[in-house]
Amino acid sequence: MSDEQTFLVYRNDGNGSPSYERYTVSVKSGMTILDALFYIQDHFDPSLAFRYACRGAICGSDALTINKWPRLACKTQIAFLKENEREKKKKIPELYFGEVPNWNEETEILIEPLPHMNVVKDLVVDMEPFWKFYREIMPYFDANWVDQAPEKKQTPKDAKSIEHLIYCVLCGACWACPVSAKNKNYLGPAQLAKAERFISDTRLSPEHREKVNSRVMKEDGVPACEKIYTCSRVCPKGVRPGTAIKKLRETT
Amino acid sequence: MKIEEFDAVVIGGGLSGLRAALELSKKWNTSILSKVHPVRSHSGAAQGGMNAALGNTEAGKDDTPERHAFDTVKGSDYLADQDAVMFMCEEAPKLAIELESMGAPFSRLESGLIAQRPFGGAGLPRTCYAGDRTGHTLLHTVYEQCVREGVTFYDEFFLIDLVTVGDQIVGLVVMDIRSGELIFFHSEVVILATGGFGRVYRRSTNALINTGDGVGAASRAGVPMQDMEFVQFHPTTLFGTNILITEGARGEGGYLFNNKGERFMKTIAPQAMELAPRDIVARAIETEVREGRGFEDQYVDLDLTHLGAEKIKERLPGIREISIDFAGIDPIESPIPVQPGQHYSMGGIGTKYGGEFGETSLKGLWTIGETSCISVHGANRLGGNSLLETPVFGRHVGRILLKNDSAKYISNNDARKAGELAIDSIEALLKKWGNNKGKNPVDIRNKMKETMDRYVGVFRVEDELHKGLTQIQQLQRDFVDIYIPTENRKFNFSLLRTLELRNMLDIAEVTAFTALNRKESRGAHARVDFPKRNDREFLHHSMVYRRNGELNLEKKPVKLGIFEVKERKY
Numbered sequence: 143m144s145d146e147q148t149f150l151v152y153r154n155d156g157n158g159s160p161s162y163e164r165y166t167v168s169v170k171s172g173m174t175i176l177d178a179l180f181y182i183q184d185h186f187d188p189s190l191a192f193r194y195a196c197r198g199a200i201c202g203s204d205a206l207t208i209n210k211w212p213r214l215a216c217k218t219q220i221a222f223l224k225e226n227e228r229e230k231k232k233k234i235p236e237l238y239f240g241e242v243p244n245w246n247e248e249t250e251i252l253i254e255p256l257p258h259m260n261v262v263k264d265l266v267v268d269m270e271p272f273w274k275f276y277r278e279i280m281p282y283f284d285a286n287w288v289d290q291a292p293e294k295k296q297t298p299k300d301a302k303s304i305e306h307l308i309y310c311v312l313c314g315a316c317w318a319c320p321v322s323a324k325n326k327n328y329l330g331p332a333q334l335a336k337a338e339r340f341i342s343d344t345r346l347s348p349e350h351r352e353k354v355n356s357r358v359m360k361e362d363g364v365p366a367c368e369k370i371y372t373c374s375r376v377c378p379k380g381v382r383p384g385t386a387i388k389k390l391r392e393t394t
Numbered sequence: 395m396k397i398e399e400f401d402a403v404v405i406g407g408g409l410s411g412l413r414a415a416l417e418l419s420k421k422w423n424t425s426i427l428s429k430v431h432p433v434r435s436h437s438g439a440a441q442g443g444m445n446a447a448l449g450n451t452e453a454g455k456d457d458t459p460e461r462h463a464f465d466t467v468k469g470s471d472y473l474a475d476q477d478a479v480m481f482m483c484e485e486a487p488k489l490a491i492e493l494e495s496m497g498a499p500f501s502r503l504e505s506g507l508i509a510q511r512p513f514g515g516a517g518l519p520r521t522c523y524a525g526d527r528t529g530h531t532l533l534h535t536v537y538e539q540c541v542r543e544g545v546t547f548y549d550e551f552f553l554i555d556l557v558t559v560g561d562q563i564v565g566l567v568v569m570d571i572r573s574g575e576l577i578f579f580h581s582e583v584v585i586l587a588t589g590g591f592g593r594v595y596r597r598s599t600n601a602l603i604n605t606g607d608g609v610g611a612a613s614r615a616g617v618p619m620q621d622m623e624f625v626q627f628h629p630t631t632l633f634g635t636n637i638l639i640t641e642g643a644r645g646e647g648g649y650l651f652n653n654k655g656e657r658f659m660k661t662i663a664p665q666a667m668e669l670a671p672r673d674i675v676a677r678a679i680e681t682e683v684r685e686g687r688g689f690e691d692q693y694v695d696l697d698l699t700h701l702g703a704e705k706i707k708e709r710l711p712g713i714r715e716i717s718i719d720f721a722g723i724d725p726i727e728s729p730i731p732v733q734p735g736q737h738y739s740m741g742g743i744g745t746k747y748g749g750e751f752g753e754t755s756l757k758g759l760w761t762i763g764e765t766s767c768i769s770v771h772g773a774n775r776l777g778g779n780s781l782l783e784t785p786v787f788g789r790h791v792g793r794i795l796l797k798n799d800s801a802k803y804i805s806n807n808d809a810r811k812a813g814e815l816a817i818d819s820i821e822a823l824l825k826k827w828g829n830n831k832g833k834n835p836v837d838i839r840n841k842m843k844e845t846m847d848r849y850v851g852v853f854r855v856e857d858e859l860h861k862g863l864t865q866i867q868q869l870q871r872d873f874v875d876i877y878i879p880t881e882n883r884k885f886n887f888s889l890l891r892t893l894e895l896r897n898m899l900d901i902a903e904v905t906a907f908t909a910l911n912r913k914e915s916r917g918a919h920a921r922v923d924f925p926k927r928n929d930r931e932f933l934h935h936s937m938v939y940r941r942n943g944e945l946n947l948e949k950k951p952v953k954l955g956i957f958e959v960k961e962r963k964y
Contacts, residue, residue, distance in 0.1 A: 150951060156884070172634045172720075188878065188888035189886070191887055192887070194603075195602060195603045196434070198439060198605075198716065199716070200530055200712075201438055202433065202434065203430060203434045262572065262884075263884055276541075277541055284542065287495045287496055289488035289492040290488070291446075293491045294494060294504055295502075300502075304499060305525065308524070309530075311433075342521070346497075390625075
């Protein structure tokens, strides 16, 4: 397969208003959105800014809004997008970054930053609010470290019960949540899922569990969730934060 | 000039750096710099696990640190420093348990103890794991503890150069990626934990950020590169993107097949079969492909289908996800197409003979993790030993340093003057790059990767290595005249990638140079023209210094004395 593909890319130097630029790239088999962005940076505009690290969907650096749907750029095959245009018709509340000039949805791929975060430059957003809320839920064990055998035991079943929550790569895709859009104090789906990862870990001390729990049950935490489940729909790692929030709500 | 002052600065937010910073922050004013947010670090990509002789399983109950150390030394083709290996293997069970107590969500046995699986180069289950996302879970766990302890982070800060006064390090020139500003970090203790540098190759499992920034900076400051010819090619990387397919896939019982439907490992390692060490399996696959027994002349099949859906879903969910997302193949139904690809850098920043583990010849400069050459992996690393090395030496170096009070040997005035000079010289370099009418660094980068893949790969031979070295040296000359826009420095990734290329070219050149000079085959270094190991002439570490643009090769003895040097058979 060698094909031309046009990308419509959100640009913003952080000073003025955003714009969209078109780039046409010749597409090779297996090419991903991240590959295309590097091609654009290498061949058309060295100033194009976007984050990346592992290119293997494990580091969480490159979550972007692609065709109005949050995805990891490295994990999104261009061919897949073309073959699955219908997929984006699935319902999530609209993500708006500015007026898109004449976007031909059938032929052009639209690349925008993560929603509901401030843009620093082009596709790079300020993740600090995301990390601030992450720190707020106290995402850690509070026990003293020990290094002498035997280790603390846990049944395979208990270990398994938090496994899907551990897959979270903190990419920020779930901040497409409409509550995150309107409420800047909302802790956020990833943060609440992380809280649930700790709360439901059988090894956590009851005192720390209580601390995490009382933090997330405040007004801007679990009660702020409107059960829209955008987070679970867009999560690229199958974490299902919405279900985790539901569990937090029910068990406390 | 903007200045930040610390007792110690750690560069790199992967497992090694985080663990060191966690220790140092107990007493010293410490900061940790990383060019990406720490949880984006490449430690998170490690899949299979971390070795520790816990003896938790029935099959592994007689395991000991000595056996672990022996397997490691043998796996290293006897080039590893045996005292460092013994130390690491004795520490291993302690660090596994410590990580558990920090909250690491290890997979468990029915007994409730940490589960262990077999890995290549070991005769029994020794590798602790958390599904096939072990690195990810450990990286998050140690980062969480850093959050708990309030460690000072500078996320998205890029190391450009080290600053020295005489033979003492006094700090670093760093770019704040967000603003593009150059900052002098003043500190007389610096720990480089900047990870591997596989991106000098195109076919590599490494993250795109693995560019050896610490190795380049240390080398420019006069610290040698050590054992750079030893590059591990992982036998099973996904054909196409070269994303890692963990050794755990073979540990769980996966088979390798050529296009004749033969399990070709049976002729090469009749006992260990698919679980022979990585260098041996990588060469076996490369040979199958070169001799026409591969598929599309590119890859062989890694077959998991006989393991069944349940086992694949439970033990190897990440591998299944990667295969589906990046190759459109469900390993429950069809074999995974795999080929060898650069995976791990056994070499790295040279360490001082007779010094503490991780100490370098530059006073105050330490190095840990993949970027260092301590050397616990020698000529070939065993699977599960890289995750292990990170907390072991992170904690160790932290502890060694904390035995003394923080002290400064150079006056503030002299240190700042040196910092100013260093920043001025980087400013001048960036200005030159911005004003040149020269070559595009993108072309140089691509040519470097092609050259390394082609001439300094799995199999090596004199004339090809020579060609490779000559080409890299030409690229070095081309690099002097590059043009890149440097005016607007805010999140200027093209500029960062050019600074990375500056480091990678130095690394590529030394890799080709040492590979050419080591006229023997040992571990991952396979010379077609010198197929035998030659202990008489080459049982030593290669130390390369760059002096006035010339490469000088020196020898450092290997620490022996615990295990007898023998032929390596599996």
